[in-house]
Amino acid sequence: MTPQSRILVIVPCYNEQGAIANVVHELMAVRDREGYKLDILVVNDCSTDNSLSIIRSLPCSYLNLPVNLGIGGAMHSGYRYAYQNGYDIAVQMDGDGQHPANELPTVLQPIFQQEADVSIGSRFISREGFQSSFSRRLGIQYFRWLNQLLIGETVHDSTSGFRAFNRRTIEIVNRYYPDEYPEPESIVQFGLQGLRIREVPVRMRNRAEGVSSINTSRALYYMLKVSLGIVFMYFRLNNKRHR
Template identity: 50%
Template sequence: MTKKVLIVIPCYNEQASLPTLLHMLNNSLPVENYQIDVLVINDCSTDETKLVAKNNNVNLIDLPVNLGIGGAVQSGLIYARDHKYDLAVQMDGDGQHPPAELKKLLECHQKTAANIVIGSRFISKQGFQSSVLRRMGISYFHWLNRVFTGKSIYDSTSGFRLFDANALALASKYYPDDYPEPESLVFFSRAGLTIKETAVNMVERQGGKSSIRSFGPLYYCIKVTIAMFFSAIRKI
């Protein structure tokens, strides 16, 4: 049976990297037994991101105001739920997630039936591993996630992740706003969803600027720690 999959690409000022990503996606598709569509979420970009998406004939949600990464991703997940997709895969618009690695997430889901599959840089330790400072932060979130959920998720900040129909239903109702990846794992775990990691290769950002750099790593860690704590104690 063919499954419908939606690739959700949240974008804010990604005109430099998005053309290559969409070109690579076109060359990587189709995947046997999957009907795969692409949706770009333009989060009120000030560059030509919207035009790039239109010129590549992909589905587009053009947000009238900037919602941030969490709001942009949730918009795509709601679209996937409402259009009856079996699965949705978040893939960053900066080109860090090679489309050729998509099959690994689909294969992991097929083998495990996990509600959420995370593409992890740190299982095989191949490909781009991020900076030393960021790896320290990711190790901290791995520890914090174990404290709150009892689960070991090594790449909790990865934005390369697959959602099944149950995860889509839950995320459509609530999804964290700012830097949602670590916090959402606490929320999903407490809701009883199964989460698996699979090894993928990532590359360096192909253009644009990271939002984390704008605020500073220490601010990011403090803010996400507080958010994870409140997700751990909030009612589901």
């Protein structure tokens, strides 16, 4: 992999009319500055605001999902697009403005240097920039412990949606990617399938648009549901490996 590899940045979008244009324009500026062979795909997850009309006016490709699939379904659609169109690298960046495009070279570096199959931008290594809410940080620490228990991997920011995958990983997520809250579950998926996971420190911003689907009142429900998903995935993939 090199900076001249074909890169697809996948931006899931649900009701982010105030942020999505700036996200795309920031990515274009980084592409031009770095000289990347980079395309942008916005996946509109059945937004009910003005997001779709804004996306249509932007200089990028887009998928307009006919029903709301959630973040997992939206990203799976994007990864299948990346696989079918022969991209070498796929990057996930949120459409709400939390992930600065200027941090993209940092996230891509382990992929370019062939040090990782999965590169994750983490806000908890250098601990600079936006650090998320207290309840969410507790949940992230819990998932770090669960990952260590199940696959022996220490991932400080397992809910980060700022990620880069190489072609080997794209082929895997083309076949299957977790639904609803895929980021913590996919860490176990990647670990059990022998992928090299690397975290890199990035600065994140508070979201510019929209509201998180994970709030304090839903935190316990979220942790329980994702924990069950992680455990089920662990046993399903372990059974496949030992057949």
